[in-house]
Amino acid sequence: MSDQSRSRGVVYVAWGKAHVDVARRSAASVKKHNPGLPCVIWCAADDDATGFDDAFVIPADMTRPKVGALKLSPYDETLYLDNDTMIRADLSSLFDLLQKFDLCGAHVMLWHRPRHKRMWQTKVPETFPEINCGVLLYRKNAKTEAFFDDWQAAYDAAGMKIDQPTFREVLWHSDLRFYVFPPQFNKRIFEASELVYSDQPKPRILHLPILRPQKNGFKRWFSNLIR
Template sequence: MDFTPSSDPDSRGYVFATTGPDYTALATRSATMLRGIVGDTPIDLFTDQPSLEGPFDAVHSLGDGFFRPKFDALIRSRFARTIYLDADIWPVADPSDIFDLLDRFDVAMAHDPYRATEHATTTWRQNLPTAFPQYNSGVIGARQTPATQATWQAVIDGILADAVPRDQGVLREVLWTGNLRIATLPEEYNLMGLRALNTLSSDCAAPRLIHSPRLHATFRKRKAPIDTLSDLLGRTAAEQVARLVASDPTLGGDGARVRPLIRRGIMEILSRPLGLVRGRFQR
């Protein structure tokens, strides 16, 4: 494959990639929410679905039905700097400073939060140090260069050659053996460990992107529809997210004090004798 850089060296944009009507509908909803946060920043979709209306600036056709179309989308992205998002991302605040990282780094991703699980510890062709864990591929910032495009193609080739059911193990090894400059994103840019919401306070950066496979369980496992953040997290946690975003000074917030959920109500009473998370860093 011939790799060509973006024609506009300053272009920035978001990319989704989906196959099938259900994932495409999920991505359309995520992109609609993202549009309300990032304004006129371009948002593209790569899909195997026919033409559709929605929040996208451009819709690109996918051909071969590969089950991980994100890597094809990253190779073909028209932007010099791309933020790729999975369909099961629920945007709650502006993640666009990932673009600024790409002035210095080739790619930006967050670590998988569940690093001791079977899928996270399963390697591909060689064992790797535990201190270089899997990155979650649901949020990827990437420069459009021959080196990054070759990386995504190597992941595709590895998955297809060995019929690997998940991409993260292959991606981990390709990054390990390559020379890309990797920026590791903090969890608020790809928040999968939702129990962390119990302990987040205004001392912590607010979530930007919530990543929950529960969003596609609505059609994969016929679970109840999720139409609001309260449906996804519960009313209390959804309200806490709103408070954290409104308070976070890195998002232009007012700096208002927000206590963690675990320090509210009965949990505050219980935490005193149990000594939960107490010490010099607990306020």
Template sequence: MANSEGILYIATGKKYINEAVTSARSLEEHMPDIPISIISNREPDSDIFDTVFTVDNPSYSFKDNVDYLRKSPYDKTIFLDSDTYVCRDISELFELLEQFDIAAAHDTGRRHKLYKDDNIEVRAPDSFPMYNSGVVIFSDNIEIDNLFDKWEDIYYRHTDKASGIVNQPSFREALYKTDVRIATLPPEYNCRLPYPTYLRGEVKIIHGRTSNFEAIEQILNEEPTESRRTFLNFSGRKNPHILRLDLDKWQYRQRSLFESLFNRGIKETAIGLIRWYKGDNFWES
């Protein structure tokens, strides 16, 4: 299909297939016409997917993502982990692929000792971020083919030599060592649970496990969504909430007044207030 666009899930095992069905239903609510495919070990108990690709020998782990992302049937793909929930239309993400080869959000992890052997190839510097591989937008082109080849190569050569989960550290290394143009998504497009998250604007994609996505979405997107806010949902917390960082106009002016008195003194503050009264913007100075 020329210039095709679509959504891809990779889910193996009943639990994760059911999660993908829930995610796809949330997607369909906002994008009813978008094609949705799933790569799985069996047919889901739902007709939500337009195309089902079955695999014979899945690993039932993150390795399946490394192996099968390249199997997307679309020219432009939005890949979503099974534990995502779509809150808004996300079709604009495809526009990123007019300028970039791939897009993903920063992960909550930073440095990760991927290898135990210090004599292995040069690693990405600490300043190069870890990208979360649960929401990934990518094109079907030679650069992405090279990226997936490199990711698979690093993952397979070092997965037995590293402790812990290595799909994202190996993804980070592959991004660093290839020529792909990567766009960085803001957290509103991959709002991770249960980590504290800074937000400004509507949350489009929630990523994590919860018994009530609708309630979390209501909390996240409570008006005004353009305010600066931090989502607090620590592990074990029964009542996640939003800490709003914006102050209203009079709170802001009161704070500015006290800061001016402390930093400039009474005389300079008085002069500033007179200037403001005459039309200058004292509160922004």
């Protein structure tokens, strides 16, 4: 299969109206800057999936849907996005990484903090920090399928509520081709200097807590301003 004929798409996982609504907003930003790039969502059977190209029901036995659904992507090349993301540019160059690599992600920004150094079974060098699993790019092949199986098994065995420590350790032991893409494709802090003139690269994917479902009226209003 040629690179030109490989299917590409975006995958979300959400359940409950508030989270699906936030994912829908993210998907709309994908389509605004990437016309023709399809978006699908894994959600509950009764969730409104309007705005997505397709929807799949999260199986009741899927212990961590975010982990379990990745292997089941309908695309050859997949960009997984957390719901609290906003796309601000064309993503073609990001997908182009999959001409060479199997799996890509960005480092956790505050990797030096103790909570991002939690160990399960393997003491990993601090110079191999956690990957933020809210933006992941991957090819569908035997290596990534095996990696997702191993990650799921590690997550279940570890008993942690968070998935990044096990991702880090499974990645450390893996031989798949992994690449760390620039932080602008998983921008966790929106700096004031970027709102005015700056020679810094512009954020391509915002991934901000303010974009999550907000109960506070002001935060909800501010969240809706970010486009």
